[in-house]
Amino acid sequence: MSPQSAAAPAGHTEAVGRTEADRRTETAGRTEAVGRTPARPPAVGVAFADTDALPGLPATLHSKARTLRGAVRSRCADLARIESPTGDSARLNALAEELGAGYAATGAQVRRVPNEAGDHLVMDWPGRDESLAPLLVVGHHDTVWPVGTLADWPVEERDGALTGPGVLDMKAGLALVEGAFALLADLGQRPHRPVRLVVVADEELGSPDGRKLVERQLAGAAAVLGLEPPHPDGSLKTARRGSSRVRLTVTGREAHAGNDAALGISAVDELVDQLVLVRGLVNQPGTELNAGRITGGTRANVVAGRAEAELGLRFATPEAQRRTLDNLAHLTALRPGAKVRAEVLSSRPTWPVRPANPLLRHVRSLAAALGQNLDGAPAGGAGDTNIAGARGLPTLDGLGAVGAGPHARHEHIRTDQLAPRIALLAALLAVPLPRLRERA
């Protein structure tokens, strides 16, 4: 696939031609944010001894990240060559094994959480200050691409883009975070606070099982970071729409379509009418419907006894989500004798926009210290960080690789953006977090 020919977004190229004055202006905000946390002497090493001013750190991270980017690029390619569609437990487990080995090599304790449709992974890295609440990072190792996709779409790099099934969503994110820990390990350093990375196997299905695992980690987390791809210009994701997957099942009665049509109740006809009705129900601002799949009936001379549809719904507000799911739960059949049932297969709550966002301010200031100009914006898609954001936890997503085309044949990452991301992630792990919420 040919990569997008657009020039690199100005804000996300590495600092070139930036003046010292520019840098001072950018870091002014950072000092304020970081300054809220009383300086705490690090337990080990000297590289981070002066994090308030970050004198040597940005340069160190910057140059180390550039050294590591080749390894991270190869790692991403290798991970993408292990196909891992949701539900294929053998392949997902093979990939989990590979991922676990990589994270273990950077000092993580790795735990597999058994799941029939593919194991989840939990990694723990010790922090310099083990008494602090952990930083939670969430990702997934399943992809939307069926086995065999690699045969006609191999992983390859061309014109600064690495393309292949699942590279952006999110094999690169998984490789980047490994690279960030490898960078710290190279420096003989630990993250400031303990870090827990949860990688689930069923995210692309709405995390029907993985969600429980993510939810269990939220209570004690200081902040939550997601490894999903950022916006195409590299901006982080600061809020996301809610999303629900609903199966509509219609039961009718089979009959000979020629001799006994009057005895039959067509589930297909009922489903068609229900879909029109549902389209009316969701026709409100902030709600979107995609009738993603419909099936039903057996053959032309049999009145269909069963039909179903799988609906994908998106919501801008928690109220719209609640109201719509409530309406769907109360659908009734239009034909006497038919039955309609709506079943929520998976659901992610709306993660609303928070105008004051100290976590974004912190990341923006770290990026500025590294010579990157980074911002955040709300996003349309949903992910596991929705659960954290909906609960009001300090949450940011989009810390994965910069690229375009998730779930599409032009999916790719921009390899020139790997080093800035490795450096940013390493800084986020190494530098103390400012105070992110009001005390309860």
Ligand SMILES: [Zn+2]
């Ligand atoms: Zn994803």
